[in-house]
Amino acid sequence: MDAFLQNCLTGISIGSIYALIAIGYTMVYGILRLINFAHGDIFMMAGYFMIICMTDMMIPWYISIVIVIVATVLLGVCIEKVAYKPLRTAPRMSVMISAIGVSYFLQNFATYLFSAQPKSYPTIGFLSKSVQVGEISTTLVTFVTPILTILLVIGLVMLVKKTKVGMAMRAVSRDFETAQLMGIKINSVISFTFAIGCALAAIGSVLYFIPRSSVYPLAGSLPGLKCFVAAVFGGIGSIPGALVGGFLIGLSETFIKASAFSEFSDAFTFIILIVVLLCLPTGLFGEKIKEKV
Numbered sequence: 001m002d003a004f005l006q007n008c009l010t011g012i013s014i015g016s017i018y019a020l021i022a023i024g025y026t027m028v029y030g031i032l033r034l035i036n037f038a039h040g041d042i043f044m045m046a047g048y049f050m051i052i053c054m055t056d057m058m059i060p061w062y063i064s065i066v067i068v069i070v071a072t073v074l075l076g077v078c079i080e081k082v083a084y085k086p087l088r089t090a091p092r093m094s095v096m097i098s099a100i101g102v103s104y105f106l107q108n109f110a111t112y113l114f115s116a117q118p119k120s121y122p123t124i125g126f127l128s129k130s131v132q133v134g135e136i137s138t139t140l141v142t143f144v145t146p147i148l149t150i151l152l153v154i155g156l157v158m159l160v161k162k163t164k165v166g167m168a169m170r171a172v173s174r175d176f177e178t179a180q181l182m183g184i185k186i187n188s189v190i191s192f193t194f195a196i197g198c199a200l201a202a203i204g205s206v207l208y209f210i211p212r213s214s215v216y217p218l219a220g221s222l223p224g225l226k227c228f229v230a231a232v233f234g235g236i237g238s239i240p241g242a243l244v245g246g247f248l249i250g251l252s253e254t255f256i257k258a259s260a261f262s263e264f265s266d267a268f269t270f271i272i273l274i275v276v277l278l279c280l281p282t283g284l285f286g287e288k289i290k291e292k293v
Contacts, residue, residue, distance in 0.1 A: 006136050007254050013142040015250020016149035020204035021227035022234070022242035023156065024197030030173040030237040031193050033092065037099040038079060040224015041106035042198055046072040046205035047121065047215035048114055054122035061124045069202040076198030077191050085187065110217040118214035127210055145207045152200065153243050160239065165192060173237070222266065226253075229273045235283030244284060 021043055028036045049071045053064035083102050087095045127141040160166035168189050171179040180186050208223065209215055230249045234241025249269055256265040276283060 003258070006138070007258050008251070009136065009138060009142055011251035011254035012247060013145045013250070014208075014254065015230075015247035016146040017204045017208045017246070018223070018227050018230045018250050019149055019243045019246025020152065020200045020207075021223065022231040022246050023153070023239055024201050025228050025231040026234075026236050026238060026242045027169075027193050027197050029231070031169065031190055032084070032095070034084065034095050034099065035228065036197075037096070037224070037228075038083075038102035038106060039197065039201060040220035040222075040227065041103050041110075042072060042076055042079070042220070043201040043205050043208075043224060044215065044217065044220030045075060045106060045110065046202040047209045047219060048110060048119070049202075050122060050206060050209070051119050051215060055120070061122070064122075065206060068206065069199050072202035072205075073195045073198045076194045076201075080191060080194045085190075107217050107221070114217070116217060118216040121209040121213050121215055124206075124210055139211060141207060141210050148203070148207070149243070152203070153239060156196070156200075157239055165189070169193060226266075226269050229269050232273060233276050233283055235285035238283070238285040241283055241285035 021039065024039050024042075025036060028034055028039070046068055049068045050064055053059045053067050054061060059067065079102055083098045084095060087098055127139070127144065129140045131138055131140050131143065160169060168179070168184045169192075171182070171184055172186060172189050176186070209219075226249055227246070230245035231242050232245070233248060234243065234245030236242075249272070252272070253265050253269060256262065256268050
């Protein structure tokens with residue numbers, strides 16, 4: 001029973017991180033109908049930003065986290081301006097190829113700057129403290145992660161539903177051209193969407209790397225793909241769907257790792273993707289689009 005509860009706690013924690021990153025995928029897709037394949041690598045760069053701040057520059061963790069979020073947001077917005085904005089009217093395939101190119105660029109740029117060897121991730125004292133609940137032993141970050149994720153998702157849903165910028169985001173996601181004709185500043189809305197997604201990726205990066213202790217140039221590839229699966233599973237374009245998808249992927253991955261089939265844990269994630277696409281192409285909460293004849 002204790003092992004089951006331990007796995008549940010670990011699965012919910014990693015699932016929360018997947019959910020934060022999956023929201024970045026789902027928001028960008030909702031606005032641009034673009035799968036931002038570079039999102040996992042932006043998450044990886046956030047890990048290196050924290051190493052620079054705390055290890056190289058000796059900045060306190062609470063200031064470093066703010067700097068990392070700001071730097072990651074600036075990186076994401078710059079990528080959008082340079083790699084995606086010029087292709088706004090291009091075929092969707094061109095933008096997707098650009099996203100893949102940005103992903104490889106960030107991986108090789110990180111390798112050039114930091115080498116391919118793993119870099120030690122700095123310790124954030126209080127989040128790394130051990131917590132004992134009955135027979136279950138874990139770190140404080142495992143408890144903090146799902147609570148923080150749920151609060152961020154609630155705040156994001158309120159932003160989208162209750163504010164003018166949220167209304168603009170919903171209008172752009174419905175009809176790009178009509179929203180532009182109605183006076184909505186499309187480029188500002190898109191940049192704001194990228195900024196939110198990158199901020200969540202930066203927070204997810206801090207929570208993800210604390211227990212893992214190292215960052216390397218390909219550290220964002222597999223988590224990025226898993227978060228994409230979580231977004232598709234929940235219904236890409238749906239923020240609550242990304243949350244549910246992240247939790248389900250995190251829990252299933254954790255329980256498989258604890259079983260006799262641990263070597264298949266990553267493969268199982270992509271089996272889920274295939275099954276979902278076959279049975280529920282729009283995901284659990286995806287909106288079915290009716291085509292007019």
